[in-house]
Amino acid sequence: MLSPFLVHDKNLYLERYPTYQVNRSLQAWDAADEYLVNYLSEQALLNSKLTILVFNDNFGALSLNLTEHRVFAISDSFISHQGLKHNAEQNHLSLDEVKLLSSLDKLPAEPDLVLYKIPKSNSLLKEQLAQLRQVVSANTIFIAADKAKNIQSSTLKVFASYLGTTTTSLAVKKARLVFCQLDNKVQAANEQQFSQTKHWLLEQNSLDITNYANVFARDKLDIGARVFIDHLPTLSADSSKKIIDLGCGNGVIGLSVLNTAPQCQIHFVDESYMAVQSAKENVEHNFPDSFKHCQFSVDDCLTNIEENNVDIVLCNPPFHQQNATTDHIAWQMFNDSFKVLKKGGELRIVGNRQLGYHIKLKRIFGNCKLIASNKKFVILSAIKR
Ligand SMILES: C[S@@+](CC[C@H](N)C(=O)[O-])C[C@H]1O[C@@H](n2cnc3c(N)ncnc32)[C@H](O)[C@@H]1O
Known part of the structure; x- marks a missing residue:
């Protein structure tokens, strides 16, 4: 308005x-x-x-x-x-x-x-x-x-x-x-x-995670991210796929990919300067060899990312902006993902099951598959055909 x-x-x-x-x-x-x-x-x-x-x-x-x-x-x-x-x-x-x-x-x-x-x-x-x-x-x-x-x-x-x-x-x-x-x-x-930067250990893969003051899940791993990490796409150890960690926060999702496939080219994107800086330091510290083929950007969703160029987008979307609850960011993230994915590329997300993200994905991609679920969360996948 x-x-x-x-x-x-x-x-x-x-x-x-x-x-x-x-x-x-x-x-x-x-x-x-x-x-x-x-x-x-x-x-x-x-x-x-x-x-x-x-x-x-x-x-x-x-x-x-x-x-x-x-x-x-x-x-x-x-x-x-x-x-x-x-x-x-x-x-x-x-x-x-x-x-x-x-x-x-x-x-x-x-x-x-x-x-x-x-x-x-x-x-x-x-x-x-x-x-x-x-x-x-x-x-x-x-x-x-x-x-x-x-x-x-x-x-x-x-x-x-x-x-x-x-x-x-x-x-x-x-x-x-x-x-x-x-x-x-x-x-x-x-x-x-003392600075408000916090450190904790990501138990699933023993990674040392640094979080600047304003980073989402600064104190501990988000419960949605915990489920997501267990259901990421399967990649071979020598995979060099182009992947975006969209709304990366401290980068736990992309870091979990690097843990099994360290040659992947991961682009960490968030709208928070502190989040992007945290993700950057976390990759540099935990995967120094992967650091040179990863990228780090502040952006509004994927506004400034090249189209038709990415194999996989991974996303744990936010559901509020400042103090307002909204699903417009998730909607923009899914639309932008469709735009930047190559043909055959996959968007995989985690979401609270009540949010009905499958409806949005079906509307944008024409398809949506349930990968896993528990009482609270669903992991969904959509392919750009
Ligand atoms: C639910 S958190 C997920 C963080 C991290 N991936 C995780 O799983 O712990 C959502 C992230 O999206 C970011 N975000 C919010 N709006 C955004 C936008 N328009 N563009 C890019 N990132 C955004 C937030 O700063 C936050 O880090």
Whole structure:
């Protein structure tokens, strides 16, 4: 839905990205964005040109309100960055002064203002606040925002322990602001200084798995992935097939293929910068000889992948985008897989059995075979004929 984001003198028309989403009633901005933008204006905080860090701006509602300043838009989501660019174009706004940074990029020093949309992942919150601590000064103004129901006392404790004295605003339209005084008096406990990157052992094949803060199944193997790993296509040890691990997360699916067929050319693709980096490090560490014939890309599904060129796509699809439950990503992943597969190529997926993925696969591929199932999951295969 093209939703008018009208605050004071700026009228922005914003869309969620990708723009074809099935649930067209979802907005591209929320009450917390509105509250933040209003607050900046009411408090006259934008009267001179500032260096502003904007964290986790979903589709540009914050950054695109600030294009006359020097803005750094930091996100772990490639899709959010694409959404921001798309909405800038729609609104004829120049991005000359807006720099897009991934969650792995170095932050600019001594920003004047930090606008922080609180992420869903607590580990990403801690990781980003730890990074911020390194670059803010006592003069930096820090304001976070979210739906009031998501701001628990435990969340405020995290802000206080990483940044300094923390207070909150009254709730407006069920959103709340969080203010931190960056007085440098806080001495974060040693454990909080540690990076939120986690390591665990993939039992099925004893692989050492590294997970950056925002990676899906960062703490342990996903139950769907566990079933999937037991029902991957059978490959000979000397197979060199071209395979895509779509929505790779930490790369456990592709890594499990390399464990039996180390010469396969696997392309690990995800929309999370931290996921792709995790997968890259996991292949380099566990299969250094395979690393040179594997590829790693951030992408929105398979938008930038060559057509008719791949033997197998493996996928454990997501079923939400940011906080919204949706099946549009799975639908796009299956359509994109059809496009990139060679004739005779296979898409194999795992899915919660209630999601009815077999209907989508039959519609796109004209066929769908049940490979295995248990009470919760199905493993499905579709061939491009
Ligand atoms: C259910 S997780 C699966 C992760 C991993 N393959 C596993 O089995 O543990 C789905 C993954 O899809 C990624 N994802 C979500 N939307 C995407 C998109 N539009 N394009 C590419 N990847 C996406 C998420 O970041 C997440 O890592």
